[in-house]
Amino acid sequence: MSLHFGIIGAGNGGHAFAAYLGMKEVEVNWFDIDPKVVEVINDQGGVYVDGQLNGFAPVRNATTDMKELIDSSDVLMVVAPANAHRIIARNCAPYLKDDQIVILNPGSTGGALEFHQELKKSGCSAEIILAETQSLLFACRLKKAGHVSIFGVKRYLPFATFPSNKIESVYELLSPVFPEFRKGENVLEISLGNVNAILHPAPSLFNLPQVEKQIPFLHYWEGITGGISILLDKMDEERLEIGKAYQLSLPSTKDLLRSFYGVEGDTMEELVQNNQAYKTITGANSFSSRYFTEDIPMGLIPMQELARAANVPTPTIDAIIQLSSSIFKDDFKSSARTLDRLGLSQMTLHEILQYVEHGEAQKIINNQ
Amino acid sequence: MSLHFGIIGAGNGGHAFAAYLGMKEVEVNWFDIDPKVVEVINDQGGVYVDGQLNGFAPVRNATTDMKELIDSSDVLMVVAPANAHRIIARNCAPYLKDDQIVILNPGSTGGALEFHQELKKSGCSAEIILAETQSLLFACRLKKAGHVSIFGVKRYLPFATFPSNKIESVYELLSPVFPEFRKGENVLEISLGNVNAILHPAPSLFNLPQVEKQIPFLHYWEGITGGISILLDKMDEERLEIGKAYQLSLPSTKDLLRSFYGVEGDTMEELVQNNQAYKTITGANSFSSRYFTEDIPMGLIPMQELARAANVPTPTIDAIIQLSSSIFKDDFKSSARTLDRLGLSQMTLHEILQYVEHGEAQKIINNQ
Numbered sequence A, B: 001m002s003l004h005f006g007i008i009g010a011g012n013g014g015h016a017f018a019a020y021l022g023m024k025e026v027e028v029n030w031f032d033i034d035p036k037v038v039e040v041i042n043d044q045g046g047v048y049v050d051g052q053l054n055g056f057a058p059v060r061n062a063t064t065d066m067k068e069l070i071d072s073s074d075v076l077m078v079v080a081p082a083n084a085h086r087i088i089a090r091n092c093a094p095y096l097k098d099d100q101i102v103i104l105n106p107g108s109t110g111g112a113l114e115f116h117q118e119l120k121k122s123g124c125s126a127e128i129i130l131a132e133t134q135s136l137l138f139a140c141r142l143k144k145a146g147h148v149s150i151f152g153v154k155r156y157l158p159f160a161t162f163p164s165n166k167i168e169s170v171y172e173l174l175s176p177v178f179p180e181f182r183k184g185e186n187v188l189e190i191s192l193g194n195v196n197a198i199l200h201p202a203p204s205l206f207n208l209p210q211v212e213k214q215i216p217f218l219h220y221w222e223g224i225t226g227g228i229s230i231l232l233d234k235m236d237e238e239r240l241e242i243g244k245a246y247q248l249s250l251p252s253t254k255d256l257l258r259s260f261y262g263v264e265g266d267t268m269e270e271l272v273q274n275n276q277a278y279k280t281i282t283g284a285n286s287f288s289s290r291y292f293t294e295d296i297p298m299g300l301i302p303m304q305e306l307a308r309a310a311n312v313p314t315p316t317i318d319a320i321i322q323l324s325s326s327i328f329k330d331d332f333k334s335s336a337r338t339l340d341r342l343g344l345s346q347m348t349l350h351e352i353l354q355y356v357e358h359g360e361a362q363k364i365i366n367n368q
Helices: A012-023 A035-044 A066-071 A082-092 A111-121 A164-174 A187-192 A201-205 A208-212 A226-245 A253-261 A268-273 A296-309 A315-328 A349-358 A360-367 B012-023 B035-044 B066-071 B082-092 B111-121 B164-174 B187-192 B201-205 B208-212 B226-245 B253-261 B268-273 B296-309 B315-328 B349-358 B360-367
Strands: A004-008 A027-031 A046-051 A055-058 A061-063 A075-078 A101-104 A129-133 A138-144 A147-153 A157-162 A181-183 B004-008 B027-031 B046-051 B055-058 B061-063 B075-078 B101-104 B129-133 B138-144 B147-153 B157-162 B181-183
Touching: A004 A012, A004 A066, A012 A027, A012 A046, A012 A055, A012 A138, A012 A147, A027 A066, A035 A046, A035 A061, A061 A066, A066 A082, A075 A082, A082 A101, A082 A111, A082 A296, A101 A111, A101 A164, A111 A129, A111 A157, A111 A187, A129 A164, A129 A187, A157 A164, A157 A187, A164 A181, A164 A349, A187 A226, A187 A296, A187 A349, A201 A208, A201 A226, A201 A296, A201 A315, A208 B226, A226 A253, A226 A268, A226 A296, A226 A315, A226 B208, A226 B315, A253 A268, A296 A315, A315 B226, A315 B315, B004 B012, B004 B066, B012 B027, B012 B046, B012 B055, B012 B138, B012 B147, B027 B066, B035 B046, B035 B061, B061 B066, B066 B082, B075 B082, B082 B101, B082 B111, B082 B296, B101 B111, B101 B164, B111 B129, B111 B157, B111 B187, B129 B164, B129 B187, B157 B164, B157 B187, B164 B181, B164 B349, B187 B226, B187 B296, B187 B349, B201 B208, B201 B226, B201 B296, B201 B315, B226 B253, B226 B268, B226 B296, B226 B315, B253 B268, B296 B315
Parallel strands: A004 A027, A004 A075, A027 A061, A046 A147, A075 A101, A101 A129, A157 A181, B004 B027, B004 B075, B027 B061, B046 B147, B075 B101, B101 B129, B157 B181
Antiparallel strands: A046 A055, A129 A157, A138 A147, B046 B055, B129 B157, B138 B147
């Protein structure tokens, strides 16, 4: 059986998935809200790609009609900013059917759990399987609608399903298409592995005058000096402690930098400064940068919330959130992934662990 | 009767006081730990001054001997970084006599209270009167030992005594020499009026890469952008709330900028950017800048401690302290002015108010 893929979102990442899948002769259907982009793709009959992949990748059909997309897809690849996951869930809810797979690429922190809640609230009762990846599979940039550059494909990428007891079947289906995918423990591991939450907001805050005056700076190479790297280490230690509370042995951000990029160094500062892949990555240049608007409410705050549920103190992460809230005149409470938004409020740590493994089934058992 | 003044400290401020007093033909004795500076002053017989004051100001005697200074002085002007107050108190303790006046110029936050505690611990039982000013009377810079430039003398400067019921007698004695001095309510008002705690550490943190790379920047004009000014407003609101809890109606930092410098503007950003006096003030250029090492442990932390004693939440101030502690790998607990160091631990808010008004006498009454 060959899988039919449906991609939701035609930004950088969506284009890269279309190219990657099309070049593998996998059937690709595609949804975007922008009719102009949809038209370009249908006119071309696919996407052009250069860089690590080169050529033309066919796309069966692009559409602005979510029902049409979902009806023609076995696996839905959501490739959108985490802030959009909730509205996408609402838009998908009426059309999803049993056994469809929905993968958030990536989930940021709490993506699959929030998506599930939103489906439930929207009255979706289909028995789908949700999944989230730890980051985007590609380093890529959109040149224009219908043309993407792929600079790199990650050698491996952890992902997990919700509930996690579905991982084997999903892995079996997907690994022929995505040999990079590696089975994670559960969505908590993947969500707490979202190191963008560590690496993006704090350095952006500590370079705020540059950000506000739109003075370009290299996020890593110029923006992360010794003091900031000490702070990032503290935040990361807190993240690892949250993981421990949930029985997860998470790799440190420093270890991830070592294994992802092969860089050497002892301190965060050394690892960041020695990483050639960071050579051209520029910092935030406004308050609406995703380094703030995505990585705080969809990264740091759900980490803080998971910490609270497990009684793990996170003073440094708390302080970054507090200062951001002050500066943004927004406590992010209306937008952020709180325990309530993740469907975890009122649960004990044990119940959360059971829930991520078994899903709603476990809730029913608990309530009996 | 003419007062004999003893100045402790021969930095920028100490030199300015020597010049100011000497030019008024007030008798000046002077202490510094550095024998070279003491020698220069004694050789010259005084200090040269230029700027707003111009000429030569005689100094009766400079010495490295604290006993000699104290024995020849009625009023001791302590002009040193707040971090040095404790050791100065220890050094003064054996020699102080009843009715001597010790003024901390300025006290930062909690200066007089800490000085008193340190005298007590050192076994000093003399009935002295302590006082603290809200900031340094002068804008000044030392050109070299024995020569100072005074750019400006504040039109008025709030000060208070500890205990505050001594203010009238001290004011009567000092106002002929310092017509700028204005009577404050008590040392809490003066201590909470230390707006350096608001204006210095946070902008330094938010410009950390500049600080660490020693890239010169203007602390106010370049370092305080819109987002940071919003944050400073939040911190300032918290400071005012602490004041309210202690029955004080403190002026906001914005109002102080308006009244001290005559600048106009609605927001903190406007007031800072419109203030010509800030034109040349450069930012911190290392972790050992007083903007961190003095204004956090001797400013923000005692404010936070006073807030705790009064059950006032200070989330923004707390976050700045937390991040500084992480970055400095130091919780400042060994150096900072905690309630314990201020002699206020275990006291109710009412007891604190009684104590700052009546001093130890009140403690004895309480304990009876």
